[in-house]
Amino acid sequence: MSDAIDISVKMGEITFKNPFIVGAGPTVKCVDHLRQAEDGGWAGASLKLAIEPFPYINWPPRYRWLRKNKLHIFSAESRLTPGEALQLLEEGRKVTKELVLIPTITYDGEDEEGWATMARRFEEAGAQAIELNMCCPNMSFNLTTSGERTEKATGASLGSDLVELPRVVGRIVEAVKVPIIVKLTPEGGKIAQAAYQCIKAGAAAVGGVANRLGIPDIDIRDPMGTIYRLQDHITLGCLSGPWIRPLALRDTYEMRFFLNKMGMDPFVLGSGGVSDLSSAVQQIMVGADAVWICTETMVRGFNWLPKVIDGLKAYMKEMGYGKIRDFRDLLHRNLKSANELTVYDGYAQVDLEKCNACELCWNIGHCPAITHPDGTTTIDRDSCLACSTCVDICPRGALSMVKGKPIPAESTVSG
Numbered sequence: 001m002s003d004a005i006d007i008s009v010k011m012g013e014i015t016f017k018n019p020f021i022v023g024a025g026p027t028v029k030c031v032d033h034l035r036q037a038e039d040g041g042w043a044g045a046s047l048k049l050a051i052e053p054f055p056y057i058n059w060p061p062r063y064r065w066l067r068k069n070k071l072h073i074f075s076a077e078s079r080l081t082p083g084e085a086l087q088l089l090e091e092g093r094k095v096t097k098e099l100v101l102i103p104t105i106t107y108d109g110e111d112e113e114g115w116a117t118m119a120r121r122f123e124e125a126g127a128q129a130i131e132l133n134m135c136c137p138n139m140s141f142n143l144t145t146s147g148e149r150t151e152k153a154t155g156a157s158l159g160s161d162l163v164e165l166p167r168v169v170g171r172i173v174e175a176v177k178v179p180i181i182v183k184l185t186p187e188g189g190k191i192a193q194a195a196y197q198c199i200k201a202g203a204a205a206v207g208g209v210a211n212r213l214g215i216p217d218i219d220i221r222d223p224m225g226t227i228y229r230l231q232d233h234i235t236l237g238c239l240s241g242p243w244i245r246p247l248a249l250r251d252t253y254e255m256r257f258f259l260n261k262m263g264m265d266p267f268v269l270g271s272g273g274v275s276d277l278s279s280a281v282q283q284i285m286v287g288a289d290a291v292w293i294c295t296e297t298m299v300r301g302f303n304w305l306p307k308v309i310d311g312l313k314a315y316m317k318e319m320g321y322g323k324i325r326d327f328r329d330l331l332h333r334n335l336k337s338a339n340e341l342t343v344y345d346g347y348a349q350v351d352l353e354k355c356n357a358c359e360l361c362w363n364i365g366h367c368p369a370i371t372h373p374d375g376t377t378t379i380d381r382d383s384c385l386a387c388s389t390c391v392d393i394c395p396r397g398a399l400s401m402v403k404g405k406p407i408p409a410e411s412t413v414s415g
């Protein structure tokens with residue numbers, strides 16, 4: 001147990017004073033954002049994506065924050081020109097002292113050397129690291145998924161091309177000295193393999209964007225309508241925020257697990273719905289060294305971080321962790337394959353003092369055990385599957401599980 005809590009993390013020569021980095025997006029587009037991030041105690045900021053040649057698809061932003069579902073969705077978004085991003089980097093360096101500034105780039109032109117040339121320009125302007133956007137699903141990935149033919153692969157399309165991706169990453173790594181971070185997409189289902197290819201090609205770090213494309217809830221009485229304000233039609237929308245957390249945790253887990261399996265231990269960044277202490281720690285426990293946070297900075301700004309940092313230090317002290325590395329990957333030990341689980345026998349029981357016969361558990365479709373003779377909730381232990389759905393459904397806490405013996409693993413193997 002250590003009293004000296006160190007929450008800094010190192011990516012090669014770069015030290016982030018804590019694991020919190022503003023993710024590329026609408027809150028890293030101007031110098032004032034960077035100033036606010038530094039004042040709020042953030043360790044780094046990935047600048048808003050710069051695309052060359054410009055424009056690609058560049059609408060003014062039209063977002064929806066679906067508060068009830070904690071889901072952010074958008075399809076219209078504006079990017080920076082390389083000139084704007086270079087200026088932001090240069091001005092940002094003047095107004096910040098500790099904030100690590102990471103420009104993020106995408107090259108979409110014909111010139112084979114275009115990516116490398118672009119990266120060199122940002123290195124010369126003082127970038128401490130460069131992030132490659134191999135993740136944006138709102139570029140050619142959206143176009144091809146929604147029916148339009150595109151010749152070239154950018155963003156998520158390139159990030160899921162296991163042949164082209166390492167070729168591009170390798171060229172950029174050769175062209176610059178600063179570390180290269182590759183931000184990858186889970187679309188295509190190959191994020192772990194893509195991460196491996198990037199590290200093999202010389203990248204210093206990989207990370208996951210977490211964003212998936214989805215179709216927003218539509219009004220079935222107005223199917224030609226739109227959920228967006230000041231926008232007709234919908235397209236596949238880019239999903240983010242707390243709603244996406246379970247998928248985002250999986251992305252980080254998959255990358256770290258596969259990289260470890262291949263004998264690699266690079267810096268990994270996780271993102272997707274990180275909004276508080278617990279969601280940040282969970283990302284670290286599945287394999288992240290640091291987290292990118294975007295949506296939460298959009299809806300709450302930057303100033304909530306100091307409390308989370310205090311909470312992180314207190315949590316680490318309580319748990320006996322001296323540094324971030326002490327709990328990174330911890331969940332890997334608990335996350336077993338399905339056939340390695342320990343599953344117990346048991347049954348549900350009802351506390352009739354608490355039950356008010358609301359009938360909710362009487363209607364569970366898959367339940368063979370609950371009946372209600374004379375309006376009294378009754379559970380037949382022998383037919384109870386012990387699935388526990390009823391416990392979650394009961395609004396009065398009247399149901400609980402009785403735990404039996406572990407079920408022998410061999411009895412679950414089908415012949």
Ligand SMILES: Cc1cc2nc3c(=O)[nH]c(=O)nc-3n(C[C@H](O)[C@H](O)[C@H](O)COP(=O)(O)O)c2cc1C
Pocket residue numbers: 023024025026048049072074077104133135136183208209210211239240241242244271272273274292293294295296
């Ligand atoms: C409106 C919006 C714009 C974004 N723009 C970029 C971008 O330009 N480049 C990038 O790499 N990621 C971009 N992202 C992805 C975020 O940086 C982040 O990885 C993702 O949204 C998941 O994290 P979150 O749930 O904290 O937002 C954007 C996300 C949102 C919501």
Ligand code: SF4
Pocket residue numbers: 347348364366367368369370379383384385386387388389390391
């Ligand atoms: S545990 Fe499952 S099967 Fe048993 S009573 Fe509850 S819902 Fe029914």
Ligand code: SF4
Pocket residue numbers: 350354355356357358359360361362377393394395396397398399
């Ligand atoms: S859901 Fe709970 S309160 Fe309602 S009938 Fe079942 S046990 Fe009783």
